[in-house]
Amino acid sequence: MKNITLALSAMVLAGCLVLLLFLATHQNALVKVHEKISSYSGVESVVEAKDKSKQAHKQDKAQNDKHKGIIEASMKKDENEKPHNAKNFVPIAQNSTHNLENNAVGKANLPEFSKALAIAQKKVNNDNHSNNQYNDYGIDSTCQGVYYYIFTFKNDKNPGSYYRVTVNTHSNAEIFDKSYRVTDNPSQNAPCISPQESEVIAQKYAADHLGANASLKQVKEAKEGMYYTFIDSKTENECRVVITKAGDVIQQPALK
Incomplete structure (x- = not known):
């Protein structure tokens, strides 16, 4: 029994010695393994x-x-936004402005439609401290080729009448008519005034607004009749008016 115990102890010691010898001789390999890990x-x-x-x-x-x-x-x-009139609108601005080609409108340098409409809406609402319903719009140009919008709104404080307001290329809004009323269109068989009669009516209107120094600067055909531009030679103020075929007077914005 004693011999067996001694033999086992010797084997354990021999194993430990072998392990120590292995560790001593393979230290570098173990270091590399550790570094790799x-x-x-x-x-x-x-x-x-x-x-x-x-x-x-x-x-x-x-x-x-x-x-x-x-x-x-x-x-x-914004790019796809299209100008529009109100539902069931009365063609006021549409009838008093000229038809412009798409390329002309594109070169007009006007503000975006929605922006211009908002400016005009604010202008008329502040004027009578009310909510005036939008009606229609038009685009036209002055004699000098400067484009502008015309917007119309129902005058909430004066039923049956309309505001007419312009917005120019600088986004400035100006009211030029607070109580425009739509006249019934004459029937096709109704007589139309002559060009001479139309000019006489326009000259009288210009004299009432500009005085004796008013002189005719330009005349051109409009949708509803003839479009006249008068100028005061002293002040250089302008007066613009459309005389319809029935002889009615439609005031126009005096933009420069």
């Missing part, structure tokens, strides 16, 4: 960091694309 851990950390960076970049890109899409959609909406 450590390097794997570092690589995993780098890979994990890169994955997180890529994920954050994707999230930022998605957010930026969403914001860009909203902006582009808004811009597209």
